[in-house]
Amino acid sequence: DEGGPPPQGGGEGGRRHRPPPSPIVEALDANHDGVIDSNEIANASAALLTLDKNHDGKLTPDEYRPPRPNGSPGDQQGGPQGNQQGGHHRPPPLPILLALDANHDGVIDSNEIANAPAALLTLDKNHDGKLTPDEYLPPRPNGPPPDEQGAQRPPPPPDDN
Secondary structure, three states, X not given: XXXXXOOOOOOOOOOOOOOOXXXXXXXXXXXXXXXXXXXXHHOHHHHHHOOOOOOOOOEOHHHHOOOOOOOOOOOOOXXXXXXXXXXXXXXXXXXXXXXXXXXXOOOEOHHHHHOHHHHHHOOXXXXXXXXXXXXXXOOOOOOOOEOOOOOEOOOOOOOOO
């Protein structure tokens, strides 16, 4: 047992693979309610610097990506675009990462960290001053987007016309 809470959600009768949470989202969402509110956006630069393990003022993939699950093959930690590396599929980059890494070089440098609050607000589709999972996470490949609390929405009723 690795400790920590069990994965939330999942399918009935079977275990579904759920990727580990993004360290970036965990750092930004200080109260861990699934919403990055206006205060958390304003504090984004300081929150991101908590991920800077070597204190060089920038975030590299080894600092902002979740650890690889046990038993999965390692890869060369390429830039944010790397979906297929070494025969192992990597999920699409998070919209939040793409917004923060303005030049898309795979490193969130000191200027990008300083500009984090403005970059995050570019993801605020409904302009309410906060980011919900449907704004900062990629769309789910199978099913509707999560609601504000991150729960899966039920599918719409069938159209009988």
